[in-house]
Every structure is written in C-alpha cells, then in structure tokens.
Amino acid sequence: MNDTKTPGRLDPKTTDATAAAIILGCSTQDIGPCVRCQGLTARYGRQAQSICPACRAKEPA
Ligand SMILES: [Zn+2]
Numbered sequence: 001m002n003d004t005k006t007p008g009r010l011d012p013k014t015t016d017a018t019a020a021a022i023i024l025g026c027s028t029q030d031i032g033p034c035v036r037c038q039g040l041t042a043r044y045g046r047q048a049q050s051i052c053p054a055c056r057a058k059e060p061a
Helices: 017-024 053-058
Strands: 031-033 040-042
Touching: 017 031, 017 040
Parallel strands: none
Antiparallel strands: 031 040
C-alpha cells in the first residue's frame, strides 16, 4: 500500500503525522497539509515544502 519509493499522496485520514514524518524524513511537528491536495507533507521546519512530494512529482522542475 504505502510504497515509500514512489511519491504518493499521504492522506491525513489514513496516515498519521508520525507515519508521515517517517516517510518524509522529517519531524512529526513539521507535518502539515499540502496546499494543493491537503495531503500530509513536511510543511514546516528546516526543509519546509508547502507542496507534497506527490504534487511536486506531477510538475516539471
Ligand atoms: Zn499535494
């Protein structure tokens, strides 16, 4: 189900902040909602990203 190799949306209903932090490699307190899909992402902290890996993967760098 959760393949950490493929960027996938982390649904806040099915993924808690602790699990999301492990997947994203950040702290639990850095977890927040993606501005696009509301999935969980490393929203705050040192490596803050307001867009989750799944959304980032959809657009060209
Ligand atoms: Zn997203």
